[in-house]
Amino acid sequence: MANKPRVKVPKKAKSGDIIQIKTLMSHKMETGNRKDKKTGKLIPRKIINKFVCSFKGKEVMSAVLHPAVAANPYLAFYAKATESGTFDFEWTEDGGKTITASGDITVS
Amino acid sequence: MKYTKYITSAAGLLGLGAILVACTPAPTMKTGYDYAIPETQAMQDDDFSNPAFVWVDIGEEQWSTVDGEAGKSCESCHGDASSMKGISTSYPKYSAEDGKMRTLQHQINYERTERMKAKAWKWEGDEMLGMASFIKNQSKGMPLNVSIEGEAAPFYEAGKAFYMQRRGGLDMSCKNCHMDYPGVKIRANVLTNGLPNGFPTYRLKWQKIGSLHRRFRGCNSNIRATPYKQGSDEYTNLELFLTHRANGVAVETPAVRN
Numbered sequence: 001m002a003n004k005p006r007v008k009v010p011k012k013a014k015s016g017d018i019i020q021i022k023t024l025m026s027h028k029m030e031t032g033n034r035k036d037k038k039t040g041k042l043i044p045r046k047i048i049n050k051f052v053c054s055f056k057g058k059e060v061m062s063a064v065l066h067p068a069v070a071a072n073p074y075l076a077f078y079a080k081a082t083e084s085g086t087f088d089f090e091w092t093e094d095g096g097k098t099i100t101a102s103g104d105i106t107v108s
Numbered sequence: 109m110k111y112t113k114y115i116t117s118a119a120g121l122l123g124l125g126a127i128l129v130a131c132t133p134a135p136t137m138k139t140g141y142d143y144a145i146p147e148t149q150a151m152q153d154d155d156f157s158n159p160a161f162v163w164v165d166i167g168e169e170q171w172s173t174v175d176g177e178a179g180k181s182c183e184s185c186h187g188d189a190s191s192m193k194g195i196s197t198s199y200p201k202y203s204a205e206d207g208k209m210r211t212l213q214h215q216i217n218y219e220r221t222e223r224m225k226a227k228a229w230k231w232e233g234d235e236m237l238g239m240a241s242f243i244k245n246q247s248k249g250m251p252l253n254v255s256i257e258g259e260a261a262p263f264y265e266a267g268k269a270f271y272m273q274r275r276g277g278l279d280m281s282c283k284n285c286h287m288d289y290p291g292v293k294i295r296a297n298v299l300t301n302g303l304p305n306g307f308p309t310y311r312l313k314w315q316k317i318g319s320l321h322r323r324f325r326g327c328n329s330n331i332r333a334t335p336y337k338q339g340s341d342e343y344t345n346l347e348l349f350l351t352h353r354a355n356g357v358a359v360e361t362p363a364v365r366n
Binding site for chain 2: 004026070074076
């Protein structure tokens with residue numbers, strides 16, 4: 001399945017507002033502990049191991065994820081709105097592949 | 109029908125556990141949502157945190173994707189997806205062409221192979237589940253309303269017989285749990301009425317969305333019976349029986365369950 005991220009950043013906010021940002025990444029989060037039923041071999045681990053949210057190049061929130069996290073990790077967090085701009089989101093998969101998304105906010 | 113039904117009254121008597129015998133029109137049964145824990149309910153309530161919407165998005169994408177030799181997409185004939193509002197509530201439907209019942213998923217593949225001249229989708233594939241949940245999502249909140257009159261009657265009877273039939277190593281029928289003991293615990297799980305109104309459902313156990321027939325297979329193997337194939341006549345008839353049993357219950361697709 002394609003790893004398509006979903007992000008939700010409020011379109012508008014007043015300066016100083018605390019805003020909620022929601023992200024949901026569609027990912028299998030293969031733990032590395034499961035065995036292939038036919039061959040009996042371990043299925044290699046493939047999870048999102050890192051998530052970073054940044055605003056204008058500055059890190060707002062980051063998380064390190066471990067194999068116990070369920071499939072399709074959903075992360076919601078808060079940030080203070082100070083100026084208009086773009087939130088950039090980046091998910092890093094085992095193997096180094098990154099998936100990015102962004103969301104704009106207008107602060108008045 | 110012999111079993112009792114839960115009836116929501118305007119005064120909210122349901123919360124007090126009032127159980128009335130089915131004698132008033134338009135009764136509503138408790139759905140899996142009512143039995144779910146608040147955390148699971150919250151996941152379903154918010155369309156964003158509901159992971160099933162990843163598949164609904166796939167369905168939306170497929171809706172306008174041209175596929176097959178006919179060079180058509182769903183959109184070419186049906187226009188905007190809002191035209192699907194209320195369509196799914198009457199499935200499974202009798203098809204004179206097949207001489208049997210068709211679920212929505214059968215119908216999707218029929219349209220694909222006959223009208224679009226495209227390859228049929230796998231029953232449990234991401235595209236199929238995406239499309240089915242996308243179409244059913246258009247009818248969210250509308251009551252299920254399948255007909256068991258006329259041609260559909262024998263299939264309803266077959267579905268009912270399947271539901272009542274004891275099977276498997278545990279010698280249990282669907283009825284033994286879902287009609288007789290909804291709300292009672294079976295090991296750590298709460299038994300529900302077993303309604304189909306939220307399918308395709310995102311199950312936390314599966315970590316993905318799955319079809320009603322996949323759930324049937326799970327149920328069947330839990331009682332140590334040999335499951336039938338997804339899309340088989342047995343399960344299609346059972347789906348008809350279940351959907352008719354849930355007539356009047358609002359569509360929740362895509363639901364989130366444990």
